[in-house]
Structures are given as C-alpha cells and as structure tokens.
Amino acid sequence: xxxxxxxAGIAGIAGITGTAGTAGTAGTxxxxxxxxxxxxxxxxxxxxxxVGKETVAxxxxxxxxxxxxxxxPDVRTLPDEFPGVLPMTGDITQEETAARAVQSAVDTxxxxxxLVNNAGRTLNKPVTETTAEDWxxxxxxxxxxxxxxxxxxxxxxxARGGGAIVSTGSYTCTVALPEGAAYSASKGALAQLTKxxxxxxxxxxxxxxxxxxxxxxxxxxxxxxxxxxxxLASFADAQPLGRVAQPEEIAEVLCFxxxxxxxxxxxxxxxxxxxxxxx
Numbered sequence: 001x002x003x004x005x006x007x008a009g010i011a012g013i014a015g016i017t018g019t020a021g022t023a024g025t026a027g028t029x030x031x032x033x034x035x036x037x038x039x040x041x042x043x044x045x046x047x048x049x050x051v052g053k054e055t056v057a058x059x060x061x062x063x064x065x066x067x068x069x070x071x072x073p074d075v076r077t078l079p080d081e082f083p084g085v086l087p088m089t090g091d092i093t094q095e096e097t098a099a100r101a102v103q104s105a106v107d108t109x110x111x112x113x114x115l116v117n118n119a120g121r122t123l124n125k126p127v128t129e130t131t132a133e134d135w136x137x138x139x140x141x142x143x144x145x146x147x148x149x150x151x152x153x154x155x156x157x158x159a160r161g162g163g164a165i166v167s168t169g170s171y172t173c174t175v176a177l178p179e180g181a182a183y184s185a186s187k188g189a190l191a192q193l194t195k196x197x198x199x200x201x202x203x204x205x206x207x208x209x210x211x212x213x214x215x216x217x218x219x220x221x222x223x224x225x226x227x228x229x230x231x232l233a234s235f236a237d238a239q240p241l242g243r244v245a246q247p248e249e250i251a252e253v254l255c256f257x258x259x260x261x262x263x264x265x266x267x268x269x270x271x272x273x274x275x276x277x278x279x
Contacts, residue, residue, distance in 0.1 A: 038063035041109040046119030048075040050218035054251035065109045092145035102152040111160040115153040117146040117167035142186035162205025164258045169210040198267030207266040209257045214273030240275035
C-alpha cells in the first residue's frame with residue numbers, strides 16, 4: 001500500500017497583495033511544492049481574475065498543465081504570465097462550453113485530473129425584489145454551469161482512473177445571507193451536488209469537495225456593490241480573525257483539496273471564512 005502523506009499546513013500566504021496579483025504567492029509556494037501536481041492536468045473556470053487566477057498560478061507553479069476558462073477575453077493573457085497555460089473563452093452556462101473545455105484538456109494534455117469549479121455570479125436583492133430572471137441568471141452560473149463541468153470532468157476522470165473536483169462555494173452553504181436568496185440557494189445546491197459527486201465518484205477514484213469561502217477582497221465586489229469597501233469592512237469586523245480573505249488564501253485551500261495531501265477527504269464542505277460561521 002502506498003503511504004499517504006499527512007496533510008501539510010496551508011503555506012504561501014506571505015506576499016498578500018490585496019488584489020488578484022500572483023507574483024508573491026507563486027514565488028512563495030514554488031520551492032516547497034514545485035512537483036505536487038507534476039504530470040497532472042487541471043481545468044479552472046472563472047480563471048481570469050481573483051481566486052481563479054490565483055488558483056491557476058498555484059497549479060502552474062506546482063507542475064500542473066492548466067486549461068483556464070473564462071467569459072472575459074483577458075483570460076487569453078494568462079499564458080504571458082504562466083507559460084503553457086491553455087486559455088479558453090466561453091459561457092459556462094452552456095453545455096457546449098463544458099464539453100469543449102474538457103475535450104481540449106484531453107486533446108492537448110492527454111486527460112483531466114483536476115477540475116476547479118470557480119466561476120460564480122452573485123446578487124444582492126431582497127426576496128420580494130428578486131425576479132425570475134435574477135434567480136435563473138445566478139442559478140445558471142453557480143449551479144447549472146458547475147454541474148455541466150462536473151459531469152464532463154467525471155467522464156474524463158473515470159477514463160483516466162480517478163481525479164479531484166473542487167468547487168468554490170460560500171459560507172452561505174450553511175448560513176443565511178440577507179438579500180441573498182438566489183445566491184445562497186445556488187451555493188447550497190452546489191454543496192449538495194458536491195456530496196453526490198463524492199458518493200458516486202468514490203468507487204471510481206474521484207473525490208469531490210467544496211470550499212465554503214468567506215468574503216474575499218477582489219475587484220469582483222465592485223461589479224455589484226457601490227459600497228464594496230464599506231461592505232468588506234463590515235464583514236472584517238464581524239469575524240474572529242478581524243479581516244476578510246485574500247484570493248490567494250482561498251486558492252491555497254482549493255489546491256490543497258485537489259492535491260494528494262487530501263487523498264482521504266471527499267464530500268466535505270470546508271469552511272475558509274475566518275471563523276465567521278463559528279460565532
């Protein structure tokens with residue numbers, strides 16, 4: 001029996017920038033974990049910025065060959081920072097995008113070992129003001145799109161003999177967010193999908209886990225809140241660590257769960273929220 005290396009502590013948080021920058025994180029972790037994903041193929045959605053970009057940086061630094069998917073055209077610039085990364089633009093709510101992305105991994109790199117379902121959409125509206133269109137738009141990305149990618153990845157990983165699926169969830173998987181009916185429901189759905197994937201995938205050597213992330217300091221907040229800085233400050237004051245997360249910190253947890261260090265972890269909803277849900 002091959003011995004399992006005990007999970008190591010989360011490292012590489014030094015060099016936090018407060019933005020979606022990658023230089024500090026990649027440089028810190030490369031020496032310690034340069035071969036962790038050697039020979040592995042990973043696919044990351046929502047890869048152009050924030051947590052997605054940081055996850056691409058870590059996987060690339062640790063030896064993975066990476067397919068990076070995003071609706072934003074600037075995903076095409078990732079190979080300039082991370083040579084060898086295969087960028088792809090597409091709408092993750094469409095089945096065709098998921099099938100094309102996974103097939104690209106198989107055709108270009110020979111298979112797929114890791115899926116990081118990171119793309120997401122949010123909405124802050126009271127229940128009475130949330131329209132059917134609002135609900136469908138959030139569900140389409142957070143639940144429907146993640147399902148499409150997980151399904152296609154499942155097929156490719158089964159053919160390869162196993163793999164790991166990791167999703168970026170939210171603390172709203174377990175607690176309520178006022179004015180977040182659609183968002184909370186979508187992340188709850190993603191958490192339940194993760195558990196089903198873990199149960200069905202176990203006999204196939206496929207693990208599935210989700211990170212219940214806290215509020216993260218990225219420019220994504222600016223796209224839906226004009227008071228994003230005050231919003232961040234309110235959450236920082238409400239949790240034991242006294243601050244919100246940086247994107248590279250959540251990327252570290254995603255990569256840990258995708259790695260051999262987490263070989264006996266599947267079906268987990270792992271909180272990375274600064275203690276927010278502990279109080």
